Amino acid sequence: MAHAPEPDPASGDLGDERPKWDNKAQYLLSCIGFAVGLGNIWRFPYLCQTYGGGAFLVPYVIALVFEGIPLFHVELAIGQRLRKGSIGVWTAISPYLSGLGLGCVTLSFLVSLYYNTILAWVLWYFLNSFQHPLPWSSCPLDLNRTGFVEECQGSSAVSYFWYRQTLNITADINDSGSIQWQLLICLAACWAVVYMCIIRGIETTGKAIYFTASFPYLVLTIFLIRGLTLPGATKGLIYLFTPNMQILQNPRVWLDAATQIFFSLSLAFGGHIAFSSYNSPRNNCRKDAVAIALVNSMTSLYASVAVFSILGFKATNSYEHCLDRNVLILINEFDFPEHSISRDDYPAVLMHLTATQPRRVAQLPLKACHLEDFLDKSASGPGLAFIVFTEAVLHMPGAPGWAVLFFGMLFTLGLSSMFGNMEAIITPLLDKGVLPRRVPKEALTGLVCLVCFLSATCFMLQSGNYWLEIFDNFVAPLNLLIFAFLEVVGVVYVYGMKRSCSPRARRNSTRTGCALPACCCPCFLCCGSQWPRWPSCSPGGSGRGGTGTSPGHRQALKPPGVGGAGASRGGCVGPSSTAHRADPNKQSTCLDATVPVWSLLPRRLPRAADPAPNAAA
Incomplete structure (x- = not known):
């Protein structure tokens, strides 16, 4: 009697030990919830308005087809095929890429710190919305109660409530100020909610996602219907979508369109890899990638119509x-x-x-x-949510009810995205077994949430908004681009396009087709041919995390622009134009010969074996 082969950890086939989604709807809603976040509400409408209205959709759609969907498909395919988190996936493909998975985990950790801080602000506004009149509707009285606060009269009641009564912001970042205890309590409540929703992984996340992913669409529909009935809504929509094709000559438009697609789909964080790892290997991830990407883009358009119908009323x-x-x-x-x-x-x-x-x-x-x-005074980011839109709500009948709906929608949007961020952290840690098996998963989840909460307390200072802007501007953008570039290199040149398009991959519905090499290979070769050749390699750890070189053999390296940023364990391997041939008999991390990277491509870096043919059965 024939027996199925034992699960091979290197191949990512974990047999029946890996948890699975209860149904396909939970998986799709989780990916949609992770992709559709706050940026769809407060950044995409601003970009449309700034860059020629409807004309912005031209570079946006092009970036979606040639950048967003192929990269998204890659993440879903490798997670589903190897059935591991980001660290396990890239280590299985090649030990030289294990640092890429570690970088994704670190990035998700840092982003979670300030993302949940924004949710704490949203929760504070949500709780203050259960008042009539709203606390930001008028300036407060001064200490003598003989007039209004002078600072508030010099700006506006909405701005005063945000900058002074909520953040109590200092003049500059050099003055840290004190802890804002009301925000610290809200932050603790947010992390408690996140913990309760992810305490048992996809078992609890899959239940919570039904509400957190669907409630924002209900609220957007309510706002859209109400907004279209308000005076001035049509003027706001005309202003938003009036095309200005001449602006397409500005290269900044194309850059921002590509960036918006990239961040809107939450690429290179590792969350989608973690979610897809709980799928059956036979799931059709190509259709999933296209469907989720289209839903994400349509949500951005839908939100733009709803938001600018309200902003048109406010402007009127x-x-x-x-x-x-x-x-x-x-x-x-x-x-x-x-x-x-x-x-x-x-x-x-x-x-x-x-x-x-x-x-x-x-x-x-x-x-x-x-x-x-x-109409030009509309803003993006927190300014849209906490200043512009809150002021617009004041002019609507039943303002407290609309404020409750709006901030409730923002909270559930952010909560769904936090599920993906935390799954990108916890799933790789579980796969690596950082805690003994006897320690329950709930303990690891609680430990991660506690560390995140304590690390995020710096944002609760009076200068916290400055630190949050620094994190938002410098933590994710460049790192995500580097990680995505390394993902393409890892799949196309390390794992191999022939391998990913093999009949076995076709049977498992994970083949990437011809779109990926068509979109990615020319970019890699063009960039690689322009980078200089470097004469030596860095004195980091060995490719598999072994011993390093002796001090006498270490040589300094002037690194290329983005070389090796994602390969922390493979110090000599990165997206540079040169690589070095390893001698297995030597322990030195520096390699002997300097050769063009494409001369190494046929030899391929160490990689995992293919899953067993009947692993998906």
């Missing part, structure tokens, strides 16, 4: 208030009868008075009222 309301103020000034100055000047008549009346009494009109404190100027 501010524009009308500006006109009413100027009309009142003219009536008082020239003793016109009350209500004698309407908003429509104001431009003609002002033009007539300017022509007949220019000096008198010039001395009046009139403001320039242009609808486009108010």
Whole structure:
């Protein structure tokens, strides 16, 4: 009687020991929840507005087809085929790439710190929304209760509540200030919610994702219906999607479109690798990649319509208030009868008075009222959520209810993304067995959440917003680009395109087809041919984490621009134009000959064996 072969850890075939999703819906919703995050709400609409409205969709769609979907397919395919987290996947492909998996885990850890801090801010606003009137609707009284706070009158009630009553921000980053205890409590509550949702991995995440992934769409639909019925909504949508094709000549547009696709799909974090590792190897990950990417992009468009319908109403309301103020000034100055000047008549009346009494009109404190100027004041990032949109909600009937819905939607959006970030950390740690087997998974999950909470307390200082901006601007962008580049190199040149397109991969529905080499190979070869050749290699650890060289044999290395950034254990291997041939009889980490990297490609770096033919059965 024939027996199935034993699971091979190197191949990623873990038999029936690996947990699996209860159903396909849980997996798809988890990937969608991880991909669809706060950036879909507060960054994509801003980019559309900034870069020519509908014209921005041209580079966006091109980046989606040639960058987003191929890379997304790669992550789903390797996670599903090797059935490991990011560290295990890249170690199985080649020990030289194990640092790539470690880099993904480290990056997810750092991003989780400030991402959950934003959720703490959202929770603070959510709790304050259960008041009438809303606390940011008017300036507070001063200590003598004889007038309003002067700082608030100099800005606005919304800005004062955000910068002073919420963040209590210092003048600069050099002044750390004190802990904001109300935010620290909110941060602890956020990490407690995250822990309860991921305590048993996909068993609990799969249940919570039904609500956290679907609730934002319900709220967006409610806001869209309500927004389209408000005055000025059409003007906001026209302003958003009016195409300006000339702006496509600006290379910055194409760069931001590619960046938005990259971050919107949450590529190179390792979360999608972890999620797909719980799939059956026969799952059709190609269809999943296309479907999830399209849902993510359509969500961005859907959110843009909902957001700018509300912002169009806000801009129209501010524009009308500006006109009413100027009309009142003219009536008082020239003793016109009350209500004698309407908003429509104001431009003609002002033009007539300017022509007949220019000096008198010039001395009046009139403001320039242009609808486009108010529409231009929309913002991205936290400024959209905590300043612009909160001010728009104030002008809507039943403002507290709309505020509760809005911040509840942001919280569930961020919570779904946190599931993916934490899974990218915990799954590789479980695969590596960092704790003894007798220690339950719940303990490791709790330990990770506790470490994250303690590490994120620096953002609870009065200067925390400055530190968060530093993390947001410098932690992820460049590292993610490097990691994604190394992922392509690892799959195309280390794992091998012929191997990933083999009949066995076809049977397991993980073959990548011809799209990946068509999109990625020319980029790699062009970049590789331009980088200089370096004469020696760094004195890091050996390719498999063995002993290093003696001090006498170490040589300094001037690293290339991005060489070796993701291969922390393979100090001599990175996306540089040169590599070194290893002599297995030598212990030195520096290798003998300097050769072009493409001369090594046919020889292939050490990699894992293919899964057994019946492993997916």
